[in-house]
Amino acid sequence: MLRRSFLSGVAASVIGGAANAQLPPARLCPNFRFRSAPSILPWNRTTFTSKRSVNIVAIGFNLYGRWGTASWDISATNARLAALKALGFDAVRIAIDPTTALNGAQTHAQWWAVAQYAIDKALAEDLNVIADLHVALDGSQSTYRADQIEAAYPNGLAWAAYVNLLQYFAAQLAGYNNTEVCAEIYNENMQDVGGDWPAMAKTLWNAFRVKNLNTTVLVGGSSYSSVDGLADLLAANFDANTGYVVHDYEPGVLSHQGVGVYQPVSRLHYPPIFSEKAAALAQVLGNSSLTGQINNYFGSSQFDATTMNDGWLAAKVAVVTAWRKANGVPASRIFMTETGIHNDTDFRGASRVARLGFIQTKTRLHEAAGHSVGIWAWDGSYWALPSVNAVDADYQAALGLSGGIFYETEASALFARITIQPSAMRKALINATIKMLKDTGLWTKLDAFYMLAAADEQSARLNWKSAMGSLTKVGSPAFTVDAGFTGGGGEAKTAYLNTGIVLGTSTLFAQSSGHMGVVQSTAMTGGDQVALGDDNYNSGVGIGRYSTLIGLASPNGLTYSDRTTPDGTGHLIASRSVAGTITSSLGGSARASITDASAALVTDAGNAVQMLHAAGQMSRIAAAHFGSGLTPAEQRDLYSITKFCLLGVSRAA
Incomplete structure (x- = not known):
């Protein structure tokens, strides 16, 4: 490391004398045309x-x-x-x-x-x-x-x-x-x-x-x-x-995985999925530096505040904000000219879903701070933008771009059902979300996908997957723009949403293969609650809260997965992909599976899947979905894609 005194001027041996004399005069290509004339410097800002x-x-x-x-x-x-x-x-x-x-x-x-x-x-x-x-x-x-x-x-x-x-x-x-x-x-x-x-x-x-x-x-x-x-x-x-x-590539163990000193690390997801920590540590056995970085990335538990998730990335951007304020520098003079993440074209980098989530979060945070945002790189052999001739639609949405998009057929069909057409940015976000669901194979496993955190109530009640299953309001569940619906009414169930879909009647959700998922943005309080489930909950299926346990109820009575969070917030998915086992995840991280035999679904005409019916005060639901059974990896990807859409809502004015 060099240690020399600070130079307030230019070194004479470099700026003066022979070095300076060798400089040829400025010149311009004869065919060059200015878009506009050179401007004179206003000394109070960057030009x-x-x-x-x-x-x-x-x-x-x-x-x-x-x-x-x-x-x-x-x-x-x-x-x-x-x-x-x-x-x-x-x-x-x-x-x-x-x-x-x-x-x-x-x-x-x-x-x-x-x-x-x-x-x-x-x-x-x-x-x-x-x-x-x-x-x-x-x-x-x-x-x-x-x-x-x-x-x-x-x-x-x-x-x-x-x-x-x-x-x-x-x-x-x-x-x-x-x-x-x-x-x-x-x-x-x-x-x-x-x-x-x-x-x-x-x-x-x-x-x-x-x-x-x-x-x-x-x-x-x-x-x-x-x-x-x-x-x-x-x-x-x-x-x-x-x-x-x-x-801003931090954390480096994520963004540079599979490259250079991080070559042993591969397939790290973003945000960190705590249940994948053991497999990540196994990749770097004997390397104390990488072991330490992996431990820091995942934290000590799923709920560790130091985990390198969105909050950690936001804290790094806050470091920049603090520096510029202390130095009297306006936000417009901060240029984040590079960020990106190694892709998986060589099977050593991050998955596409992980890359999109990381790029979206990084660029959104810097954009919100008022910084110039730059992405590395277009036409590079590996990093952010993979296409040779264009930027893919899902990357466009991750970067907050909305121009020149070719919409997926399914997205166009959804737009045709929306009364008040979304903004260009919201359309880009919806299109990217559907594309990601299709690319990961999840689209074909869904009976319904609801993004209740929408611009208006009508679009919030639409089933993205199909014209069937649009939500009907019963009573007056409260809608909040870009946040979702909150129910109420207790056992009387006077304020909830009805899908009209009866499980087991031409649905992908079946007796031994089914999943439900819900994103709750406010805490569950009060007694037993059903965030999403059929009306005959005690002998049917549902996802909600029973006593201190939050999980999936089985058709043979109330058998729940282990306790997840103290209040039930977050994205909870529960799934049965084999007859005798229920798996679940919270925030993409796999929870302990439970053994429970399946039973026939209740297919009475009045037993449709409902949201927000409860015995106590219900939390607000931002998104929900159900369909055929999902593996833990599919649950992780569905969590990440849903999060991608929810984060993008803040940009989609």
Whole structure:
């Protein structure tokens, strides 16, 4: 680790003398046209802003791709760039590898010609550009990896060469409109938190400003631009046209599973499913570091407050908020230019359902905090966006995008039954949820799927799976927009919802293969309660509360799974997939199975499945479903997909 004093100015050996003299003048391609004229810096804010960006890595990133305009034309065609704009992205972050200009393989002008071509092509499709000097972290480079450049600070050859190139880069960007192009001057540093990065960052920033006063400069914190590394930066050392970068991949054991030091880890789900902890630990036996990270990820129990779930991710975003407020930085100057999660194309990463949940949560939290949100990467070999020619509909919804979506047939049929048409964003969310249910094979196992947390009461009562089974109100169950229904009336059952579906009469739910699930957002209080079940509950089936136990009642009397939560909140699923066994899960985590023989279903015409009939005060239901029996893995996926939809409701105005 380097330990040197803080430099308030630019190192003379780098900025002055020969290094500065070698800089060629700024130039523009003869055919280049500005979208608009270069603007003058307003010193009280960043001139460049972006709501949503996507990384494109086709031009030589870590020398994995060919450095040239031809490779860019293959990856980033005009049609594909236009499609990104139509989807709702307003910027692309172009990862520009500086290696060929640093090692002498190309002159600065030759190197810049390729970068300029990529920038201009994106601008032509009305996409703003984050021009990112993406220093290699690994690979075959012998002199100009990040660790080697940083080791040469402040007077070594590699450091001087990088600063020299940075100044050339700054001079070229000065010709662009500074509302349309900004510069991320160093992708990720390898310095520990509390190390030398603040001095390095200040030196690089000063070097850029010598040649370019108007372009917004993006600077990341220590340790790979991590959230915690942001604390090393002091905003007073930079100007008001500086944005601050975070790359939010935390927790790394989840996002980087199957890669590098995390290679032994695979198939971690998000959010953490506590019942899968033992299998995850078995993957890393003998590796104390990974064992510790796995233990931290899952926590000590399903209800451990330190579990790395949505609340933990929110706390990391709160660290950024606290830093910016302490430094007087507005939220619009925070750029989260990278997040993502390793996929399972090589069977070592996370499942698609897990990736979607993680990406949705990360981007939603940063978006809510007012930060610019960037996703890694489009057209990468592994990470966030898998499609070659488009962004898949479920990823669009995860990212909060709603443009240019091709709706699933089943989604279109549902929209046709909705009286007041949902917003574009809500349609995207519904479409993505149905697509995920289909992709996982769960759609074919459902008799009914209800999303009661809806925009209006009519759409909340629809069965997504079929035109049959729309909920009928009995009495006056209370509806809350985007939250669901609350029943009441006790034994009199004067306020509840009726599906009209009688189990065992042309249903997938059968005597020895059936499941029920319900998401309750407020606590169960009072006496015995039935959240979802048939009217002949004592001899039929249902999911609810009996004494202190919450679970599935069997047809042969009241046999429940073990106690789940003290109040019954969360997503409870109970299932029978074989004649003598009932399995259940809460929040996707498997509970202990119980042995209980099945019996014939009660198929009287008046014995339809109902919601919210109870002997005491009933909780609010946000979602519910029933159908054929589900394995524990299917219960986990159904939980995750339902959660995906419920989280998306907050975006779907």
